[in-house]
Amino acid sequence: MGYEIDYLALAPELIIVGTLILVLVLDLILHRENKYWTATVAVAGTALALIPLGMLAINGETISMFDGSYVVDEFALVLKGLFLVAAYIVFLMSHHYIESERYYQGEYYFLLLASILGSLVMASARDLIVLFIGLELVTGPLYLLAGWRKGDVKSNEASMKYFILGVLSTALLLYGMSLLFGLTGEVGFTEIAAATASLSAEPALVVSILFMLVGFGFKVAAVPFHFWAPDTYEGAPTPITAYLSVNSKAAGFVAMLIVMYQALPGASDIWAPALWLLAALSMTVGNLSALRQTNIVRLLAYSSVAQAGFMLVPFAAAAVADANLEEAFGATLIYLVIYAIMNLGAFAVVIAGARKTQTGTLEGWSGLGRVDPILGVLTAVFFFSLAGIPPLAGWFAKFEMFRSVMIADPATIALAVIAAVNAVIAFYYYAKVVKAVWLDDPVGEFADEAAAAPAGSLRLALGVAVALTVAIGIYPSIATFVQDAAQVLATGG
């Protein structure tokens, strides 16, 4: 512990900062036709940041800086790896999308990089202030990016809704945090945990926890704080939607769990029932709403609400039953990683499919598989993976989720049954997309071959996502190291 700075440990963040500045400068210098260089730089910078990350992972040491506020341990590294890889895929998806629509490329990549920086900071945060800064840095740029399609009213609406509700949730979160600080006089998680041990019945603590949960609930779009999600997802540019549903959601998720897990373990009788309720509602409402959707992006929006519910299940169940939170945390983490990969794949398919079909409605996608079999197969892979059908990666996420709820306790058994029923409901609407693509006869016109071929970068994004989805599905051992990372947090934090 101390104030020395380990530059290797900070290297990923520093590289992203450097890239971000470089992008901004390049955007000023470059001529309009050459602006695509900003994309190249952003992609290269993200890839470069993975190198020190790998070195740190091999090194395997836990590095604690700034008096324990900023910790680089296995857990943080896994999350940073996830954020960077996901960001890399989002950049690949963005490249052609942004360039062809002639949006402000330089600013786009600058803002996205800033958001990524926020997620990296968040992963290492071990006190309330750093956590808050990281989390806000993730969301801030996204208010702008959601409205990036300036000419489209829907995009304006997306940005506006997201901004107003986001700011409200931030205020609630901050208020909750300040109450916690007021009660304990501490900001560090471990110190708070020690100080709250004797406080469990304090009304102010209850209020503080509930406020924070509401704030986080907005960030992860858990029911009943999900109303902004479908509209924002639909209106935002699709790569940003992918980013919202993966990186930004994951950041909110991890922040919520880490605060509850590390700072407030003693108060689990307050937040555990609330999480149980959030999980059950998110799964059920998300799935039932998704059933009725006819627009693929909206369908994915509700699906991501429901998936957030599934992700909460292990943690909520274990907390309610006072069981081992470590295993539950591990299950949530692996679910998060697998969800990130397959959901990014699904959005990449949506971008490619939208170019081909010129529409985002399910009906318009009818018969796509016959015109473009490869895209059709990819649709089947990602959507069935989201549904949890073996041998695609999603099954292992669902499996771990179910494994962690096998605790003999009425509340957890109820949650397990709700989850099992929801898994079947979810299958129905994921299958609806596959059905449209493969089973239905074509309704609309398809764009011709050459104009609609996915750009090279998008193909790469699809390739990475599909390779990971199949590989993890067949041999999940390659991803289970993620679960071990959760234990580091438990023992080392």
Added chain:
Amino acid sequence: MEWFETWGLTLTVFLPVVGAVLLGFINKENEDALKRTALTFTVLAFLASVGVVVGFDFGGGAYNTYQYEVNETWIGAIDSNYHVGVDGISLPLLVLSTFVMVLAVIYSWNHWDEPKNPKAFLILMLILATGMNGTFVALDLVLFFIFFEIVLLPMYFMIGIWGDKSPRKVPGFSKVFETRLYAAIKFFLFTLFGSAFMLLGFLALYFESGSSSFGRTFDIPQLTELGSQGFFANPTFAFFVFGAMFLGFAVKVPMFPLHTWLPDAHTAAPTVGSVLLAAILLKLGSYGFIRISLPILPDEARNWAPFIAILAVIGIIYGSLACLAQTDMKRLIAFSSVGHMGFVMLGIATLTDIGINAAVIGMVAHGLITGLLFFLAGSMSHRYHTREMARLGGNIKLMPVMGGILAFTAMASLGLPGLAGFWGEFMSLVAAYNPLDGLSLGVFRTGMVLGAVGTVLTAGYMLWMLQRVNLGEPSAEWEGHELHDVDRFELTAWVPLIILIVVIGFYPKVIFDTTTDAVTSLVEMAFGGDTTASITSVVKGS
């Protein structure tokens, strides 16, 4: 052949999927190359399974010892292994699976349902083959679950894309659906519902085994050993776990009242899809009962046995009566499966060696016979463009060979002695007369009587179908139609089935020799082996 000891089963399971990957690289237009590649890989898988038979030690050994065993770490984090192996119970089913797959590829050589696309169809068939073969050799619950689920996707697409396009009114919906879409999603949702609970059951076993000497395990042999020692004796635990697994397997079999997906799926599926569904997919459920439910939870199996027997008998009677109400030939055959699988489940429910032997031979026979019936129904509707029995009369005059084979198969299906279908029905009734000690004689003997009535009803509807389809004068509407009799691809696919039906009918020892040791020792291990009648007396009596 040292290497084959370790690689034999892996080859049998994964050769088809290797073929599927290769097919992906062959041009869609190049149909010959596609078919040849698919055939090559199914034949290779079949040869691998034959190799397994050749090297198989029929001396057996005690139950829960497996041959060609491979046990490698697969998912370390959840203690799940790639553990495969065969014994006398799974071997016949494995060979049946690889064998029928070869015939299905041969048959599909010139039979493509709309919208054709042989490439996609063959790829799906090969993936299906891997899932089915894998289920029969998996000795790890997670591995079993994965293979059990893998078969869903290809079958969903087969029914959904190549299935019956006629409209169908679904109760509760104002919209009219195409039959294929309705049947495909119904098939998937039913099975998924069952397997979600099955998975919960597996997980419960995993955690419960945590306090044993093995530690938490998904390993079937280890769990079987624990089961036979009475480790899972806690009645509430055993009840819920058995119930959860029952849901998963019973949907697949299917048992009354969870059978309603079957007539729709079978009728809507393309010919090859129905054949594979009937011949192999249904066996995954009954095999699960024998391999997992009975040995791991023997005490609970005793409690559930009368209940299973009652459902099985209801299935027999209900299936037969439903057959009598059908006008569609394919749907009739589909419902007959409900009845035949009822006999299989009745045999299993007796918990005796005779009953379980009856179940295994019943599964093999049903696979061969009903598979052939679906081939025939497919070929006939291919020619007549209808499956309405009322319009098909006089088939034997128009197509003598086809009619002859149909007559033969129907006889086999109704359980004519001397053909394969006889043994399963007869022996499961024998077993029901004398179930495991301690099971209610009243329930089982009543079941036997009702089952016997079921055999009469089976004969009734099969003969009735023959009369309507084969006999009589051809309807005037077929005059002037060029109706080709059986072609060479059909013959190549069907003759091996016919031969096997006769061989097993006259000489059931080919199956019993494989199964008896395993089954007897299974019953001994799980239920104390207190069986009154010995299997040998029945077999020798033949």
